[in-house]
Amino acid sequence: MTTCSVLLALVLLATPGVLTAQKTASAKKSTPQAAAATGFDSFLLLVPPRDSITIKKSLRAAIEAEALAETRRGQAETMRLGALARMEAKKVEIGRLKERTNAAKRENRDADRLGLEAERKAAEREIELLKGREELRRAEIEFEIRRADLAALTAKSLQLELQLATRRAVRLRTPVGGAGGASLDRVIGELEKQTLEAQREQAAASIDVAKTEIIVIDRRLELLYAQQSVLGGN
Numbered sequence: 001m002t003t004c005s006v007l008l009a010l011v012l013l014a015t016p017g018v019l020t021a022q023k024t025a026s027a028k029k030s031t032p033q034a035a036a037a038t039g040f041d042s043f044l045l046l047v048p049p050r051d052s053i054t055i056k057k058s059l060r061a062a063i064e065a066e067a068l069a070e071t072r073r074g075q076a077e078t079m080r081l082g083a084l085a086r087m088e089a090k091k092v093e094i095g096r097l098k099e100r101t102n103a104a105k106r107e108n109r110d111a112d113r114l115g116l117e118a119e120r121k122a123a124e125r126e127i128e129l130l131k132g133r134e135e136l137r138r139a140e141i142e143f144e145i146r147r148a149d150l151a152a153l154t155a156k157s158l159q160l161e162l163q164l165a166t167r168r169a170v171r172l173r174t175p176v177g178g179a180g181g182a183s184l185d186r187v188i189g190e191l192e193k194q195t196l197e198a199q200r201e202q203a204a205a206s207i208d209v210a211k212t213e214i215i216v217i218d219r220r221l222e223l224l225y226a227q228q229s230v231l232g233g234n
Contacts, residue, residue, distance in 0.1 A: 047195050052165050059158040066151035073144035080137030087130045094123045125230050132226050136219040143212040150205040157198035164191040 097120040104113040171184045 047161065047164060047192050047199075049168065050161070050165065052162060052169075055158055055162045055165060059155055059162065062151050062155040062158060066148050066155065069144045069148035069151060073141055073148065076137050076140040076144060080134055080141065083130050083134040083137060087127055087134070090123050090127045090130065094120055094127075097123065129223070129226055129230065132219070132223040136216070136223055139212070139216045139219045143209070143216045146205070146209045146212045150202065150209050153198065153202045153205050157195060157202050160191060160195040160198050164188065164195050167191060 097116050101113055101116040101120065104110075104116060167184060167188050171181065171188060174181045174184055
């Protein structure tokens, strides 16, 4: 076998390995995890990457949560106004009961006087319960306002994250080192900063929601104890 034939045989034997290595390298470059190897996103992936479908699903949920919070706020406001109206009606009723009690006292109608005083005390207890309900509704209104704010901030951060995911996808298809790639890198960096800032606002708002929820639960417990006291005749 001549020297040329030997060299040709060696080249043919090595070819499958070379092709396999090229295919593997190409596959790696097509994945997001390989972005760092190309230089892209090696220092920009501070917002964990998520697919756009997941982000859009969360965005729809946030928009629905904001609408629901607004609906519940309106319901709580209606119930608060109802409690205030009933309180005013009870105050008028108590005033009339006092007048009738005084009249019964002047006329020495002790049985009527005792009955009227019992009615007045029952009306006064009802007013206290209505005050508790009004305070509860006020707390619920504030809670729903906070929840709506949180949902709006969540939607804002998700919209920014969606833009970021879109730009990242475009960047993976853009040649490394070109002017277009550098421009996209700057856009991605700015979007990542805005997304992180929005997520920070969202996290702070979630703390406010938790605090107002605790207040709502406290008001409900207070009203529960008050109702149990009335039912127990205390």
